[in-house]
Structure formats: structure tokens, C-alpha cells
Amino acid sequence: MSYRLEVGSFASAASRRLGRAFPQDPDLRMNVLAIVIGVIAGIGAVFFRVTIWVAQEVFYSKSLNPGNVEFHLISSPNLFSILAPLGALRFVLLPALGGLFVGFIIVKTTRKVSGHGVPKVLEAILTRGGQIDPKIAIYKTVASSIAIGSGGSLGREGPIVQIGSASGAYFGRFVDRKSYTRTLVAAGAAGGIAATFNAPLAGVMFALEILLAEYYLRNVIAVVLSAVVATAIARPLLDFTPSPGVRQFLVPVNYQLVRPEVELPLYVLLGVVIAFGGAAMVKLLYAVEHGFERLDVPFYYKPAAGGALLGLSTLFTVELLDVDPIQAATWLFGVGYDTIGSSIEGNLVLAVLLVLGVMKLVGFSLSVGSGSSGGVFSPALFIGSMFGGAFGLLAHGALPNVAPAGAYALVAMGGMFAASARAPLTATLIIFELTGQYSIILPLLMVCVIGSEISQRLLDGGTIYSQKLRDKGLTVQERRIGSLEDLTAEDVMTHDVGTLLVGTSIEDAVEIFRETQYHGMPIVEDDDTLVGILTLTDLEPVLSDSLAANEGTLAGSLKQEVAAPVEALGTTALVTATTDTNLLSIVDKMERRGVSRIPVVDDHGKLQGLITESDILDAYDSSF
Secondary structure (H helix, E strand, O other): HHHHHHHHHHHHHHHHHHHHOOOHHHHHHHHHHHHHHHHHHHHHHHHHHHHHHHHHHHHOOOOOOOOOOOOOOOOOOOHHHHOOOHHHHHHHOOOOHHHHHHHHHHHHHOOOOOOOOOOHHHHHHHHOOOOOOOOOHHHHHHHHHHHHOOOOEOHHHHHHHHHHHHHHHHHHHHHOOHHHHHHHHHHHHHHHHHHHOOHHHHHHHHHHHHHOOOOOOOHHHHHHHHHHHHHHHHHHOOOOOOOOHHHHHOOOOOOOOOOOHHHHHHHHHHHEEEEHHHHHHHHHHHHHHHHHHHHOOOOOOHHHHHHHHHHHHHHHHHHHOOOOHHHHHHHHHHOOHHHHHHOOOOOOHHHHHHHHHHHHHHHHHHHHHHOEOOOOOHHHHHHHHHHHHHHHHHHHHHOOOOOOHHHHHHHHHHHHHHHHHOOHHHHHHHHHHHHOOOHHHHHHHHHHHHHHHHHHHHHHOOOOHHHHHOOOOOOOOOOOOOHHHHHHHHHHHHOOOOOOOOOOHHHHHHHHHHHHHHEEEEEOOOEEEEEEEEEEEHHHHHHHHHHHOOOHOOHHHHHHOOEEHHHHOOOOOOOEEOOOOOOHHHHHHHHHHOOEEEEEOOOOOEEEEEHHHHHHHHHHHHHH
16 A cells, blocks of 8 residues: 555656646747647557557468558467468457457556547546546557457447557646646647547647537647657658548549539438438447347357457358458458558449448448447548449439549548548548548538438437437537536535425425425425425425415415425436536436436435536526
């Protein structure tokens, strides 16, 4: 115990010394911290690629490249070669083995490592002021590298967002306000996205559009600084070019509108198709996730089962398309950038495009839904490019003078992400930066906006990132109000609350309400344990009958009713908050339950205060 205290004291002292090294001016300190976070995010993105490369060497060596890493693969002893006598069964066993390793890591560390990462970052921003355990970055790097390197149908952006955000959360301890910490968390995510995809504009927009949903100048400056620095560090190390475009997505020709009067209506139709695809992607993912959550088995078996089912779906693809298992695995394992490139270049036939789109949708849902560790962005690009390419082939077959199928594949990539994440601007920018294709920006914007708008109606406002939070009862507003996230119930609640003791008669309660003019009063035990709440709405029948009686005296027929205890009439199925619940979460609870006041309790259920809609409105007004 003493050793732990000494280590903790040393860490705290080191943290204080580090804090003194930064400028004292708040704005200048924010900018310096954003630059530092950008450095860490850039290095982290490169290191994440290295760990994926190591995992691939262990599992497949040169046989497969599921992570599409830029580093040269070398011949080395690997599990794929060792298990050669098993033949095609290897494509089931190795993803399952990788899932088993990931499951053990998650069980031994934290469940926050599972899944695609961004919902965890959003939850931290919404409910904990951006606080994230820095160790998450290490755990996530190892788990996601194994998951992707073993063939999991996953992306790289979710892990790097969580890794970058963890660094932002760590440096958030050196700023004074929670809103600043949230901004630094988003800056870390922007740096990670920018460095991973050589896409600084998309990194900035991802942080502002998806994580913060706020465009304050302070946010923009910090996020931009982090994204620029991270990209500058990653470019030479990952052999990116200074101009837009990443090697896997560059197309030898510029796609453009050939016949706008014909093609624009086709792109509108593509936007509708992609909207349904994006909604299906979200619904299938969370249906699979809920199915795995209901399985009564140790957690580490679940990612293993997801990996095995992914392998079986790959072997099913072998039968459907009559191809070699290694070809099917190349198409469906990992991030799939080379396959996306083939679709953009128009090198895949209609049957292959349709089968790969459906099987990637299934494999991705199994990988993420089973609890493995990886992102959803790359699978969205893959699925969009397959269905878009198929749409393009059909359109080009019917109308030969329109743009080739690859143009529709490229546009549908962005549309699928926009439809699933409700992020049309991020999707547009990232497709432009990944492909270098500015000439197709008009149909890209059109498909992204149409797909996003229609899918949100199909999903009742949910997204692939926010649905996890909605399942927990958290509402992610389209535009969040920073001041409500910064304040907690303890900051604004009424501490001196009139209460009714359990056993108080309704008749006595009526008199208390008349004397105090209260609109609602908590019902408590002698030790202040909350039991329920009684409001004027609950008392309306009694008050009406009372007023109808002579001289306001209760009629004989009412005596038995009003002699009952208050807990018999009040609401006992309560929605409550704790003192550290932020006001935005409380607003969400009020909206969901249709109530105007919420009791605030401690961890033992003892009443601490009461918070009302007027308390929240007063707090909001005073923040401006």
C-alpha cells in the first residue's frame, strides 16, 4: 500500500511540474497543449500501424495484408503457414484466435476497449467532461492491432480516435474548465484521423461535426492545430504525399459529370439507395451486438465466436463466387482498402460487387457486434463502394454515355458513411482528401446530404456512433450546449427542500401544499432515503373534491381516501440524478420521462436536493 501511495505521489508531483511548464495565459496554453496532443496523435497513428504490421506478421506474414499497412511485409514464421495442413479451416480459426486474444485483453483491462471506440469518446464528452483513462490508449492499440491483424472486418479510425482522445483527456488536466478538456479530447481525435488518413480537413470536421457539434472559434483553433501537426508528423513516416490522396484510393483518371442533366437525377436515386444501406448497416450492427450481449458465456468467447463466424462467411463467399479462399479473404478480411480501390477503378463485375457488399455488411457486424476492437469507417467505405459500383454498372449499362461505374463507387463511399454517421461534411471532405477527386464534389455532396437526411428518418435520429448511447438512455443532441455540459446538479439544485415523511396522510399533505405553495415535494424516510415524489398533479382530484365540499371541508365520502399515506398517491417509480450528473443529461431525463423536476440523491439513495426546469433555465441564462 505504501508503495502505491509513493508512486501516486510521485506521479502527482510530476504532473504538477509538467503543468507549470505550459504558458499561464489560458488561450495560449490551450494552443500549446493542442500542438503537443497533435504530436502524440501523429506518433500514435504511426505506432498503431506498426503494431498492426507486427500482428499481421504473426498471423499471416506475406500471405495476407488485412491491415493494408504501408510497411514492407517480410517472410517470417507465422500461424497461417504453421496451420497449412488445416487448409481452408485456417480462415475460420485465425480470426477466432485473434478474437479470443482480444477478448482476454478486454476482460483483463476494461470493457471500454471493446467496440469501435467513438461512442466511448462521445459518452466521455457528454457525461464526464471528457475524462478518459490514458491507459485506454495502450489497451486499445494492442487489442485493435490483434483484431485487425488477425483478419477482423474492422477499420482503423475508431481505435485511433480513442487513442488520440485519451491523450487529449490526459492534457485536459492542465486546463481549468471542462469545456476546454472536451475541446482537447476532440483535438486528439482530429489529430488521429488526420494522421491516419492524410486528411487534416476531414480530421477537423470529424471533431467538430461528430464529437463536439459546436463551432466556437476556440474549438476550431485547437482542433486545427492538432490536425495539422499530426499530419505533418505522419506524412514522412507513412510515405504520404503532401497533396490530397492516399495511395490505396488514388484513381488514374478524374471522374466528372459527363451529362449533368442525366447523371444528377441518377445521383439523387443513388442517395436514396445509400440511405437505406446506411440504415441497414446501423440496424444490423446493433441487432448483432444485442444478440451477443444476451449470450450467457464468458465475454472472451464472444469476439472469438464473431471471428469464427466471419471466417465462415468468407468460406460461404468462396462457394458463391467460385474463387480461391485466399482471394475471398483478401476481399473481406481487415480494412479492405485494396478491394475498395478495385471497385473505384471499375475492375469488379456486378455479381462480385453485390456479394462483397452484403458479406462485408455481415462480417463487419459480426466483428464489431461480438465485442472485438476496431472501427466502422473503413467498413462503411467498403460497403458503399461495392453497392455504388453495382449501381454504376447498372446505370452505365442502361445509359452508356454517363460516367463509368467507378465514379458512383467513389461517391457512394462517402454517402454510406454520411448515412450511417449523419456526417455529410466530414464524409465529403474525407473522400476528397482520400481520392484527390475534386471534380466530382457536386454529386458527392448531393449523395452525402440525401443519404444522411433520409437515413436519419429511418433510424429515428440515431447514428452508428450515437445509438450505443441511446441504448443507455443518453440523448445526443444535434447541437449540444456547452454550458449545460459544464454544470452539474450540485451547482444549481435547491438544497433546502421541503419533504413529506412516509406515512404522512394525504389530508395533511394538502394543507402543507396550501401553506408552502410548493408544486412538488419528495417523500422520504426518517433517514432521508428517497421513496417517491408527490406533485400538485397527483393531488388534483383530491383538491377538486375538497373545493367542491362545503367551506373547503372534506366531505365524508373523501375521508377514507385522504387518510391514506402520501406514498400511496405519489410517484414511486422515480427518475433521479446524482450530484455529479451534468445538466444536459438531466434535461435528457426530463424530456424522456415528461417530468419537470428530478430529485437528486447520493450513492445510497438519500435525498440531497431537487432540480427543476426553472433551475436549469436560470443556469443557462446566467452563463451568457
